[in-house]
Amino acid sequence: MMGGANMALDISEKVESxxxxxxxxxxxxxxxxxxxxxLTRLDEQDLIAxxxxxxxxxxxxxxxxxxxxxxxxxxRFGLPKA
Numbered sequence: 001m002m003g004g005a006n007m008a009l010d011i012s013e014k015v016e017s018x019x020x021x022x023x024x025x026x027x028x029x030x031x032x033x034x035x036x037x038x039l040t041r042l043d044e045q046d047l048i049a050x051x052x053x054x055x056x057x058x059x060x061x062x063x064x065x066x067x068x069x070x071x072x073x074x075x076r077f078g079l080p081k082a
């Protein structure tokens with residue numbers, strides 16, 4: 001649901017307790033603020049995990065440089081060499 005529509009969620013008592021714990025700190029203005037912050041942090045963690053995976057792939061030689069990919073694509077599609 002987008003555009004400001006409301007979403008009803010069934011959450012466990014444990015999750016509700018965690019949300020309430022964060023609300024009582026005064027750092028968060030609403031349940032939505034707690035959830036948006038938590039989901040943003042999850043997105044950041046996923047991005048960091050993907051970066052570490054990419055770095056490991058690069059270190060293990062499982063990635064090709066841009067120049068290599070560019071050369072293959074130019075040859076495959078008959079494009080002039082850079």
